[in-house]
Amino acid sequence: MPESFDNPSFIAYTKDESRSPMTLLNRRTFLNTSAAVCAATGLRLQLWTRAASSVEAVASGALLLGVDYYPDQTPENLWEVDARMIAAAGFTNVRIAEFAWALMEPSEGQFDFAWLHRAVDILHKNSVAVILGTPSAAPPPWLSDRYPEIFEVNAQGQKLHPGGRRFTCPTNKTYRRLSLSVATQMAQTFGQTPGIVGWQIDNEFTLGSSGRCYCEHCQAGFQDWLRSKYVNLEALNRVWGTAFWSQIYTWPLITTPAFSKCTFISRRNQRPFLWR
Numbered sequence: 001m002p003e004s005f006d007n008p009s010f011i012a013y014t015k016d017e018s019r020s021p022m023t024l025l026n027r028r029t030f031l032n033t034s035a036a037v038c039a040a041t042g043l044r045l046q047l048w049t050r051a052a053s054s055v056e057a058v059a060s061g062a063l064l065l066g067v068d069y070y071p072d073q074t075p076e077n078l079w080e081v082d083a084r085m086i087a088a089a090g091f092t093n094v095r096i097a098e099f100a101w102a103l104m105e106p107s108e109g110q111f112d113f114a115w116l117h118r119a120v121d122i123l124h125k126n127s128v129a130v131i132l133g134t135p136s137a138a139p140p141p142w143l144s145d146r147y148p149e150i151f152e153v154n155a156q157g158q159k160l161h162p163g164g165r166r167f168t169c170p171t172n173k174t175y176r177r178l179s180l181s182v183a184t185q186m187a188q189t190f191g192q193t194p195g196i197v198g199w200q201i202d203n204e205f206t207l208g209s210s211g212r213c214y215c216e217h218c219q220a221g222f223q224d225w226l227r228s229k230y231v232n233l234e235a236l237n238r239v240w241g242t243a244f245w246s247q248i249y250t251w252p253l254i255t256t257p258a259f260s261k262c263t264f265i266s267r268r269n270q271r272p273f274l275w276r
């Protein structure tokens with residue numbers, strides 16, 4: 001057994017009420033337990049056994065059961081044994097790469113997919129089909145450093161910091177351009193690669209902090225949307241009743257409805273803009 005199986009960096013957490021306070025599982029224990037659960041619950045169906053390969057299983061419409069897998073976070077000398085164990089556990093497919101932007105594009109416009117090709121090949125060789133995720137949920141540090149305007153601003157006016165995932169403004173044009181760029185490169189590189197049976201676009205599309213972004217770019221877009229909705233300022237101020245509390249607006253002074261004791265800007269007005 002490779003030593004790395006017992007490395008604390010390869011653990012999964014599970015809550016066990018009978019033991020205090022948290023039980024730690026290493027990778028092998030986790031996978032073996034998963035396999036035992038699948039077998040005990042009858043999930044290794046005859047249908048799977050008949051499937052000569054996972055790709056054929058997908059084509060036949062057979063019931064699929066997949067698991068997340070992160071070769072980008074796993075030493076490469078473990079990929080082969082991991083693939084064998086995933087297949088042995090009865091899983092037909094994995095979803096990979098959705099947070100691996102930094103490895104796919106180490107610097108702007110410089111792409112490296114060789115490692116991902118090797119990972120896909122190993123999984124395919126072991127009859128594990130691949131769903132490939134585009135990595136836009138986790139922009140790399142070089143992107144955050146060069147384009148700090150991509151950060152989300154929450155309802156309290158705080159700009160989020162990088163260091164995790166989902167810290168970006170989803171309507172920011174730079175973020176969208178670079179997300180499209182890496183996704184396009186992936187599509188061109190892996191579009192015909194054997195073993196890939198599907199794609200995941202982004203991951204859990206939400207905003208990281210407040211559920212809506214209040215950055216200056218969203219504010220400018222919000223004002224444009226209000227112009228198209230109300231046409232003129234008189235109509236807007238009349239509908240919103242801004243004479244009350246002396247909040248009569250001119251276009252450049254209309255803010256997104258961030259945190260305030262009271263605001264005339266209905267949140268109902270903002271939602272269609274942010275999520276259109």
Ligand SMILES: [Zn+2]
Pocket residue numbers: 152153169170171172213214215216217218219
């Ligand atoms: Zn924004």
